[in-house]
Amino acid sequence: MKTKIYLVNFITHFILVVVSLSCIFPVFWMISSSLKSQEEIFTKMTLLPAHPNWSNYILAWTRAEFGQYFLNSAIYTITGVFGIVFISSLAAYGFARLEVWGKRFLFYLLISTLLIPIPGVFVPLYLMLNKMGLLDTRLGLVLCYVSGNLAFGIFLLRSFFEELPKEIEEAALIDGASRFGIYWRIALPLARPALATLIIFNSLSIWNEFLLALVVLQDKTKMPIQRGLMVFQGTHITDYPMLMAGLTIATIPVIVIYLLMQKHIVKGIAAGALKG
């Protein structure tokens, strides 16, 4: 019996380790390339740089004026994610639990944006922003981000809300709680894993977003970090070490957010609520 458990454990860890290595390798390569010189990257295909150029990071930061872009990206991501989480969870709860006029129709309408990929839709969007005077404004860009990501949030959260045990909510209703109170105090906390997921995904998507920001914003002082990376991509020559350094810097915040959020995708919260 013990050998069976041992074997299962061994296989489990083996699979996990192999997959992990394949995930780490590119990050390792990215950092390793960022420490090489341009010539080295093209002439020698070694795993580790001969003389690590840590100064590449400082150069990348100053040349790409990262400080400003970093702050902008942070603003867009934080406000965008807040907006998405609140608005989509409200709507998702409405779709999951409440009686509303034309519920089914509205639901499909709202998630239809997920389903119709129109790359060219940014042209009418741009024209409309222009007419509304929202072009080259932070507000305009954030509103685009929020509305663009609502569908996914509503879709994900509705499934989670539907799966929550109805008893607690019904008990609260009998106790006289308002619908909003139930949403705010019961449903939201129970859906913490789903909310954390949403925060992670949307932070990633807004932080990495490039095209809309580039087209909507004219003022350099408002541009996000992906714009800063453009500096390293020339017409014919790409400054690979700098680009890799820049990409590494740009990747770190998302990993940090992920580390903070993934704590919430942890067992025990749901169980705890049931017991209480």
Next chain:
Amino acid sequence: MTKLSRDKTINLLFILPALVLFLIFNFYPLLRTFQLSFHEWDGIALKMKFVGLAQYRHILTQNPAFWRAMGNATYVTVLALTVQNGLALLLALLVNREIRGDNIYRTIFFLPPVLSGIVVGLIWKWIYDGNYGILNYFLASCGWQSFANYSWLSEIKTSLTAVAIVHMWKGFGYGFIILLAGLQTIPRELYEAATVDGADAWQQFKHITVPSMIPVFTVVAILTILGTMQIFDLIYSMTRGGPAGHTDVPITRIYEYMANGEFGYSTAMAVIFGIVLLSVSVVQIEASRRLNNK
């Protein structure tokens, strides 16, 4: 007004903010784009020419390249639904068991989605490279000399699958997180009670895990289908749709037409593509609904 209909109206307020934003920033541009699909426009000219359904007819009957691209995307999607999500589920189940170091694994598995498409495309292109690729180096040193200069991305037989593998590698992290979150919301007591009743791991999986996870599976399946059918960045950075169109997908076709001044036509292609995806998703959602209510 009855209490129910008054409630129904108040409850609308929950959905209102989302609805308003949607109507202004999504729906209206969508309508305009839809309108565009009935016109011939090069993206610049001040006047558009109305052509009715002509472009739609052309796509449905005279554009085999578009449907081949659809087929390519479908192939990758089927692979993603089975291999990618299977892997994600397996990993989620393993990590869910609270083994040693599960925190570290959770962080690592999320790295591929976090990486920018540029990095992923570059690295895998390097791995697959016929001349310097590490894959061929590895195979050759294992004795398979015939692969010494094989260009995985340039040969018809392997190019699409090679790109599919990269897509799955980059995407499994998303499925992993959602599935893990779903697994975490299943109350532990159910499993404990089942163990007391004498059920083994497989039975617990079949009777507790699977039924509770059906809505989550549906979500993951739909997101996989939508995300994979719309694959673009990787194809563009690795093969440009080549060799000779064997890795073309609908979005690369749409972009190509747009870049060549066929805005109206490419929009029509996008609308047709959207309708296909919409139908598939609606069917899935309804099917899952029915399965759940049983």
Next chain:
Amino acid sequence: MSRRLLYVLMLSLLLPAFASCSKRASSPKADVVIWHWMTDRQASFEKLAAEYEKEKGVRVVFETYAPSEVYRDKIRAAASGKLLPEVYNPLGDKREMASFIKSGYIANITPEMEKGWAKAFYPKPLSQNTFDSSNEFGVAPGIYGVPIDVSAIEIYYNKDLFKQAGLDPEKPPQTWDEFLEAGKKLRSAGIQPFASGFGEGWLIGVFAASYEWNLLGKQGLIDTYKGKIPYTDERWVRVFKLFDEMKQSGLFVSGIATMVNKDAERIFATGKAAMALNGSWGVNVYYTMNPNLNYGIMLPPKLKEARYPMAIFGGEGSSFNFNPLSPNKEKAVEFFKWLTEKNQQIVLATETRNIPANRDAGADLPPILKTFAENINKTFDPLPVIEDWRVTNIKNLGLQAIIIGEKPSAQVAREVQAEKERQEKDKQK
């Protein structure tokens, strides 16, 4: 109704509004704004702009948007919102340029050019910014843009690798048969002969075009585009067959069918291929990758049976167009008159290793660039008609299929002709 609900609603909509409160950066208003895609030249541009401001008091600002696909999207969006800067370039083909002109986004600068400005340039790049009276696009004849440099596409070859294979590094192949022979010799010496970004359709088209001009000549091409000569004509099939011959002689580097030019450049720069089809910008690229590379350039080797001279792709490098809707258009034109003067052109040429558009600046170029400059007169003449992009696309894809051995050249010729006939029929509807 719960107050909480109200608070949450307001909060989620107001947060973005708070985010937009920021002090506007107060930079002095620019007189002339130029949008470009050449990141590597930003520093040189800024230096020259500063000089100009000191001299003339006019403030010129260069803004980069890269890479070029992204630049194109930005231009198109700005055009539809009428928010284009003083100077830019749509980076499209002649048909797109015509569309911009007809919509009033590009100014006709023939009057300024005729006052003597035009004489400074090589004729080719200028003619690529010109629409003549026989053009099929419906554009009023005239000059619509100004070139700041020129480029051409030829074949680079690695002298050291040539020597290694027993080939004379100072006498590269002059004819097609010599070319195939050289390929075989390189292969047997264990060297990969030929690389290029053939994963990018246009580059295959460029190589094929040299031979199309060689075999069919200018009128032959015009006749084909007008539908008078079919693609199944034996001359066209011969052009397609050339790629098959290259394949049979083992000329192609592994993976060439999906290779982008950047990778081909890397392969040549690191000495893994003996020849590379690339543009004059390659001089700068190879220098940054491997300054010790010992190479020369050669024209595409001509066919024995060809009746017309060998021509190469090029002429135009980078050009700029002017926005007629801007009040500062005159200032912008004045700036470019200054920028294309001999001294400024020499600065740009030396700092960015490109061939200047100004003829007088060509005398002091380093040897390789000088050879390129001397060959500028061999570039294709601009044609009054262009082929439908779908037909060109099928042709380029067909050539890729020949390279990977999927289809024989006769079949590709038939497919291209079929597409051509389909387009002709559609046009008549």
